[in-house]
Amino acid sequence: MKLLTHNMLTSSVIKGVTKGFPLKIVASKVEVREVDYNEPFIIKTLSKVDWPALHQAANEVGYGEDLPIELGEDFQKDETLLRKIHNALLQVDIIEGELVCPESGRKFPISNGIPNMLLSEHEVSS
Amino acid sequence: MKTESDTWCVDNMAAPKEGTVTHSSKKLDMKLRKLEKILSSKEHLEISSQPTQILCIQNGGLGNNVSQLELLSVFSASGDVSDVVMIPQKQYSFVSFTDVAGASRAFHHFNGHLLRKGNDPSQDVVLYLLFVKRAPSPLKPSSERPPGLHVLEDFVTEEDEEKLLSLVNMDDTEEIKVGGVMKHRQVKHFGFEFRYDINDVDVNNPLPDGIPPLCQNILHRAYNLGVIGHMPDQLTVNQYKPGQGIPPHVDTVDAFEDGIVSLSLGSQTMMDFRHPDGRHLLVTLPRRSLLVMTGESRYIWSHGITPRKSDIVLTPDRDGLTLQNRDVRTSFTFRKVILNRKQTNARQKADAGLKSVPQSDSEGRELEQQHVHQVSCSLCMTALPNTSAALATKPWPRVAEFLLDLPDGFLVADVGCGNGKYLGINKKIFEIGSDYSSNLASICRSRGFETCVADVTNLPLRCGVLDVVLCIAVIHHMSTQARRLRAVSEIIRVLRSGGKALIYVWAMEQDYDKTPSKYINTGRQKKPEQMLKDSRETVGEPTSSGTKLQSAELGRKDGLEMNQLTQKQNAHLRVSPADISSTAQQLNIRRKPAEVLEMSVASNDTGVSVHGVHSQSETSVLPDTSKTLHVHVNRTQFKEQDMLVPWQLQCKMANEDKSEACAENGDKSSVFHRFYHVFRQGELEALCKKVPGCEVRTRYYDQGNWCVVVEKL
Numbered sequence: 001m002k003l004l005t006h007n008m009l010t011s012s013v014i015k016g017v018t019k020g021f022p023l024k025i026v027a028s029k030v031e032v033r034e035v036d037y038n039e040p041f042i043i044k045t046l047s048k049v050d051w052p053a054l055h056q057a058a059n060e061v062g063y064g065e066d067l068p069i070e071l072g073e074d075f076q077k078d079e080t081l082l083r084k085i086h087n088a089l090l091q092v093d094i095i096e097g098e099l100v101c102p103e104s105g106r107k108f109p110i111s112n113g114i115p116n117m118l119l120s121e122h123e124v125s126s
Numbered sequence: 127m128k129t130e131s132d133t134w135c136v137d138n139m140a141a142p143k144e145g146t147v148t149h150s151s152k153k154l155d156m157k158l159r160k161l162e163k164i165l166s167s168k169e170h171l172e173i174s175s176q177p178t179q180i181l182c183i184q185n186g187g188l189g190n191n192v193s194q195l196e197l198l199s200v201f202s203a204s205g206d207v208s209d210v211v212m213i214p215q216k217q218y219s220f221v222s223f224t225d226v227a228g229a230s231r232a233f234h235h236f237n238g239h240l241l242r243k244g245n246d247p248s249q250d251v252v253l254y255l256l257f258v259k260r261a262p263s264p265l266k267p268s269s270e271r272p273p274g275l276h277v278l279e280d281f282v283t284e285e286d287e288e289k290l291l292s293l294v295n296m297d298d299t300e301e302i303k304v305g306g307v308m309k310h311r312q313v314k315h316f317g318f319e320f321r322y323d324i325n326d327v328d329v330n331n332p333l334p335d336g337i338p339p340l341c342q343n344i345l346h347r348a349y350n351l352g353v354i355g356h357m358p359d360q361l362t363v364n365q366y367k368p369g370q371g372i373p374p375h376v377d378t379v380d381a382f383e384d385g386i387v388s389l390s391l392g393s394q395t396m397m398d399f400r401h402p403d404g405r406h407l408l409v410t411l412p413r414r415s416l417l418v419m420t421g422e423s424r425y426i427w428s429h430g431i432t433p434r435k436s437d438i439v440l441t442p443d444r445d446g447l448t449l450q451n452r453d454v455r456t457s458f459t460f461r462k463v464i465l466n467r468k469q470t471n472a473r474q475k476a477d478a479g480l481k482s483v484p485q486s487d488s489e490g491r492e493l494e495q496q497h498v499h500q501v502s503c504s505l506c507m508t509a510l511p512n513t514s515a516a517l518a519t520k521p522w523p524r525v526a527e528f529l530l531d532l533p534d535g536f537l538v539a540d541v542g543c544g545n546g547k548y549l550g551i552n553k554k555i556f557e558i559g560s561d562y563s564s565n566l567a568s569i570c571r572s573r574g575f576e577t578c579v580a581d582v583t584n585l586p587l588r589c590g591v592l593d594v595v596l597c598i599a600v601i602h603h604m605s606t607q608a609r610r611l612r613a614v615s616e617i618i619r620v621l622r623s624g625g626k627a628l629i630y631v632w633a634m635e636q637d638y639d640k641t642p643s644k645y646i647n648t649g650r651q652k653k654p655e656q657m658l659k660d661s662r663e664t665v666g667e668p669t670s671s672g673t674k675l676q677s678a679e680l681g682r683k684d685g686l687e688m689n690q691l692t693q694k695q696n697a698h699l700r701v702s703p704a705d706i707s708s709t710a711q712q713l714n715i716r717r718k719p720a721e722v723l724e725m726s727v728a729s730n731d732t733g734v735s736v737h738g739v740h741s742q743s744e745t746s747v748l749p750d751t752s753k754t755l756h757v758h759v760n761r762t763q764f765k766e767q768d769m770l771v772p773w774q775l776q777c778k779m780a781n782e783d784k785s786e787a788c789a790e791n792g793d794k795s796s797v798f799h800r801f802y803h804v805f806r807q808g809e810l811e812a813l814c815k816k817v818p819g820c821e822v823r824t825r826y827y828d829q830g831n832w833c834v835v836v837e838k839l
Binding site for chain 2: 002005008040041052119124
């Protein structure tokens, strides 16, 4: 699971949970897989990414120390930064671990790179 | 199954003597290099160019019918083997040595080694060895347990254990046979004999010996604790020697009540519990513990024991893990026989194919669990080995065209992505696939796509985050109107304003516009490759064989709408008939034979339904409250909107364990009934219009499917 995927995931469908975002990552195995750098893609994607959630997630898995807490206005011109963001968003891959709902504490296992987000009938708000 | 790896040993089939190394070193080097490439790219194994303690043994896996014991006996000749890790369905395994020297000796001595598998030379395999950096971790016990399962530790004293074991002298029992296949364990019955030929007991023929009094005391304690709601009247004693196991099975649903209890005596073991959605939990059954299976763990999860000589167990202080050898284990399994067989419950009705159209959300969920998810899981489990790439060969052209038209950098979710055939078509967008089946999600992941396991009626995605949602052939599996509505609402919820979704559902009208769809059409053409379906998509899709014909038809049908891009894409995606027939061989999934279907069509034009009930010729959109779900006759016109579509799975049994599992499950596993709600013309748009903020932009009919592009306002 890449952090861009994580940035879209939420546990808000759990009964009683309002936002369920961002899901805390507890990773036991993380890999970095090379992905071609595509600057326009990163810039475009950043408009949809929740930055604080990405920042937090990258730090949780140990790839966030070079990322600023807030994204400055001129980030589009800073290729060094964009490459770091590229790494965090697309190259870091959580293989094993779990996602934890920030409100209910419900854990979702990540196994073989796949988060299992299934909930049982009684956990879901209808 | 013909697979890639088999082809490596084709030239070694000239029946050399056991152990012969059949290659010149140059040829062997070439083979190993090719193998290394495949194993690292397709299986993600970390091959090492330097010698390590661990060897990957290609062609020495469970998928080749090679056992852990066989490998152990071969490789012990080279050094101290510390572990042999076998992986279900894979054609490779891992042998770890205590030192690099042992592994190196094995590498040089056994590369290209012919392993004889008895008298039939076609079963022989040639082993190829590569050093790997690490083997997958051996199976550890799970802390999680299936719902309804209890393990009560130290349930009997050592004294009672001894007494119980002395009650049954297993030496005088004969190994039983199931369908001519010798089982690997010994059994004895009390109360009623469990007959493996019918998977049931004969209720009119109780055995002279009832459950022994000592057991009664133990059962009373379980009853008083409230873990079982009845006193069992049937006992089966099984004895397993180290290295023996039992294939995964669910105890016959209509023979025994809920609440099955089993004592483990003499040795611990590890029991495998598998949910149809792919979840797999390992539960340690310590010596002298009582296992209780109720509810979901008894009815939905299968249980079995993998034949091993040791188990990974928690250390006595429960801090770490340790390897514990298995000893002879005797299990006492107690069950309560259902004596009044006329009382049918919903589950039994389901087994008999007499399920009703669901009325509530939970009924709907239950039906889909059994007749959608379980089916895709079974199909996928059989289809898994080495077929994932072959599966993803047949995207519908108009869906591919839709994807290729998307601007760069779009965020897209394919909900109900199946094996991921629409993932990766447009390389400039970011896609996440989701599927309810974790097996299907794994196929997508192994092909390098972002995937999560999720339910389309409860998408785990942020509101408004996506540019596009793809939902192909998913909503027709939702069994109530409310659940179908919920699915569309979820799709709209996760889309941004102005975001679009493409939705395909199977159409009731298979001859719309006077053109019979492929689904109806192909029944009359006896091309076996046209009966091939992938593990997700069952219906209405254009078959990939005879692509010229297909393109021509589509071109005519779609007229000007079909632009050059589509044709290019279409040409690019063509698959040769040879590929397809080999895929068919690999999958062994076929529709019911065309000949049989044609007979049904010819003799009974109104369709055939189960138990002699004729289907109604017309039904309303709203389900009738008392309506029974009928089984559809493949390749005929739909008579009703809600139905079960039969799937035949010709599972070639790779080993006797599997056939035993089939025998234990009454051999029903080869035919699956999958639920479908087919949509009438206009129904999909009407459904979408009920969702606030959902605007239908385009609608069309494509090869037996109703399709819409909707936009979120």
